[in-house]
Amino acid sequence: MFQHNQNTFNTLAEALAEGVILVDKNQIIIKTNTSTDVIFGYEDGELEGQKLEILIPKNYHGSHDGHFNGYVKNTSKRQMAIGRDLYGLKKEGITFPVEVGLNPLTIDNKQYILALVKDITERKKAEQELTHWANIFNESLNEIYIFDCESYNFINVNRGALNNIGYNLKELKQLTPIDIKPEFTKEKFTKRVNPLIEEVEEKLIFETIHKRKDGTTYPVEIHLQLSILGNKKVFVAVILDITERKNYTEKLESTVEKRTIELKNALAKEQELNELKTKFLSLVSHEFKTPLSGILTSTMLLEKYTLTEQQGKRNKHIKTISDKVHYLNNILNDFLSVERLEQGRIKYSPSTFKVSKVINEVIYNANMLLKEGQQINYPENIDTYLLHQDEKIIELALSNIVHNAIKYSSENTIIDIKISQDDVKTIFKVEDNGIGIPEKDQKNIFNRYFRAENALLTQGTGIGLNIVKDHLENLKGKIYFESEPEKGTIFTIELPNKAE
Helix, strand or coil: CHHHHHHHHHHHHHCCCCEEEEEECCCEEEEECHHHHHHHCCCCCCCCCCEHHHHCCHHHHHHHHHHHHHHHHCCCCEECCCCCCEEEECCCCCEEEEEEEEEEEEECCEEEEEEEEEECHHHHHHHHHHHHHHHHHHHCCCEEEEEECCCCCEEEECHHHHHHHCCCHHHHCCCCHHHHCCCCCHHHHHHHHHHHHCCCCCEEEEEEEEECCCCCEEEEEEEEEEEEECCEEEEEEEEEECHHHHCCCCCHHHHHHHHHHHHHHHHHHHHHHHHHHHHHHHHHHHHHHHHHHHHHHHHHHHCCCCCHHHHHHHHHHHHHHHHHHHHHHHHHHHHHHHHHHHCCCCCCCEEEEEHHHHHHHHHHHHHCCCCCCCEEECCCCCCCCEEEEEHHHHHHHHHHHHHHHHHCCCCCCEEEEEEEECCCEEEEEEECCCCCCCHHHHHHCCCCCCCCHHHCCCCCCCCHHHHHHHHHHHCCCEEEEEEECCCEEEEEEEEECECC
16 A cells, blocks of 8 residues: 555655654554654664564553544644653664654545654753753842843843832833932933943942832842843843941941851861860770771791691681771771861762662672671662662662671661662661661751760771761762660662762
8 A cells, every 4th residue: 555655755854853743543654764764763664564662661651642642533734732741762872852743644545644753852951951040030039130232121030120120120111220229310320321321331330228118218239231131132231229328327236246156166176176176186095996806816827837737727817917907998088088078078979770770789788798697688679760860879879888787787687778769859768776866966867977875896997887977978969867775777868860
């Protein structure tokens, strides 16, 4: 049937920039043009004979069948899904926004649907950006006015201006800047803005007085620029209410008090830093001295085991040395991480990866640390979860929490890892049945070098959670916990699915 009209279809379809898809009433793709293949990432002819649903994201399959069948029963040329967002599915699995026009065709007494498809990704981006700037305009706390370059009539103002000036938008559109600036006549105002019209200046900054609808006045600083709206020139004025600046003398006493408080806080901060320094030196002394002593002892004992049958004892001390060196290396890495975080020298490298990949790596390494009878429960249903974040940092954060759960839990206990994900964020939960965190220590648990009183006899620096918290906050995430002494702790990490 279709072969007879093949050349005609090809000629017409290839002349269109839109994707052209011809399907029969069973949703079988009969023919596509080159634009369709490019849009969806397929080779020439690869889509022919396939079900139409191959181009539709799986979560839309159910509703699509209903819409398609309804259209077949009541065919007419029309835009598809008006008022709803439509999405296509590329061959590589990427979804993207589309616009679809449907046209019924009858060829040799058989019914077909001709769909014209546009990739509107760029349009959506432009719309989102326009909405973004419109929100910035409207939500700015400063007053923003746009008025005509010739008549001076107000065209638009933001919410901040309406709130401060007291007029509504309809009232303001009947006014000009001269009506709210009592010290200006039209002649004086024109003389003021002429440097912008004559392109002598790009921006004017000056102070004046604004008069509200209720008659009250307030001092303002005006930032005025010439711009284009549509096909005409307009002025854009950003207004800063400088009442506080003008009342500086009256507020000098409160400012002095504020500065005094800041000075006290600075002195307290310096004292805190001195205490941290002392604590740090004590920590380094203890945390380095113990493993170094172990290395020295094992080295001395190695010299005594010279016989072949003593190889087992030699291996034991070699492992002790290796473990102690590994521990010292981790401490040094923590100290270096703290320094880089403080100096803002951390550069994150976001990439898209499977959550399960990181979990597998974390659990594999953690299994080597498990105590007798300890067990880690693998999270369920995470195979489809994807993150676009810094993979190494996520692994570091989860490893730290899981290792702590092992370290502060006794033998024959279970560590649960649970993960959930929606369209915006991913939540990781690590639950143990360990010693818990005393209530009075919980507020300090993320502070650098802090260790809860029930953990002082366990090896550790008190740096890990502080580093994890800083990293997660840099990635726009957060970490928090619930804990009950002697019953266990649940640490929760929340991360946006896509790094900014």
